Amino acid sequence: MGTGSGLPGPVRAAAVRAVVLVAVTLVLVMVAVLCSLAQVWLALPMVLAAVAGTVVTTWGVLDVWVTRQMWNQRNGVVSTPSSVARERRAFRRRHG
Numbered sequence: 001m002g003t004g005s006g007l008p009g010p011v012r013a014a015a016v017r018a019v020v021l022v023a024v025t026l027v028l029v030m031v032a033v034l035c036s037l038a039q040v041w042l043a044l045p046m047v048l049a050a051v052a053g054t055v056v057t058t059w060g061v062l063d064v065w066v067t068r069q070m071w072n073q074r075n076g077v078v079s080t081p082s083s084v085a086r087e088r089r090a091f092r093r094r095h096g
Contacts, residue, residue, distance in 0.1 A: 008075070014060075014067040021060040025053035 007015065032046035 008071050011064065011068045011071055014064040018057070018060040018064050021053070021057040025050065025057045028053045 028046065028050040032043065032050045035043035035046050
């Protein structure tokens with residue numbers, strides 16, 4: 001399996017962190033809802049943990065965007081013409 005995912009290393013790492021944070025936050029929210037429905041004492045701590053998880057997850061998702069912007073700014077976006085563009089350019093050279 002190749003490494004051609006299209007995302008640079010730092011951006012991929014930030015995206016993986018964000019996905020893990022989203023998954024953990026969703027589990028916290030689910031447990032908080034179930035504890036609230038069951039009227040268990042654990043409901044309040046889980047709601048607080050879910051709120052904190054939401055804040056951390058928002059930071060994680062923003063981190064992906066910021067990391068991608070920084071990577072693009074430092075390394076530039078490599079622009080390669082698509083196969084259609086190459087075919088058109090070759091066609092123009094032959095028939096133009």
